[in-house]
Amino acid sequence: MKKILALVSAALLALGLTGCTDPMKGDFLHTDTTISAIYMSPATGTSSVSVAGVIDNEAGTIKFTVPKAKRKDIDISEVKLRATVGFDAYVTPVLTGIHDLSEPFDITVTQKMTGEQKSYTLSASYEK
Numbered sequence: 001m002k003k004i005l006a007l008v009s010a011a012l013l014a015l016g017l018t019g020c021t022d023p024m025k026g027d028f029l030h031t032d033t034t035i036s037a038i039y040m041s042p043a044t045g046t047s048s049v050s051v052a053g054v055i056d057n058e059a060g061t062i063k064f065t066v067p068k069a070k071r072k073d074i075d076i077s078e079v080k081l082r083a084t085v086g087f088d089a090y091v092t093p094v095l096t097g098i099h100d101l102s103e104p105f106d107i108t109v110t111q112k113m114t115g116e117q118k119s120y121t122l123s124a125s126y127e128k
């Protein structure tokens with residue numbers, strides 16, 4: 001019985017010593033600071049209209065172009081935004097609330113684990 005207890009204890013100790021990894025070293029380190037998708041929708045009304053932003057990760061720009069058919073539904077000075085970012089990343093300032101994209105709007109995506117950041121400038125215009 002003592003041999004079994006000793007073997008089980010040794011096995012648990014071995015698992016305990018090798019089972020944990022440092023999240024800052026390697027496999028579990030999340031570094032994605034990009035925005036993979038972002039949408040703009042009207043701040044008021046019941047319309048379900050939305051416009052996808054065109055993301056240029058290298059330049060750090062996101063441009064929304066409202067098509068003529070949606071012009072009456074979306075006032076670019078009063079829009080709601082929603083974005084998809086990497087795991088464990090967050091956007092500042094937060095995208096909740098109403099935003100004015102008639103002027104450039106700067107945001108930053110920050111990766112919690114590493115502190116890495118990526119800045120973006122959002123802008124919107126109407127299709128001509």
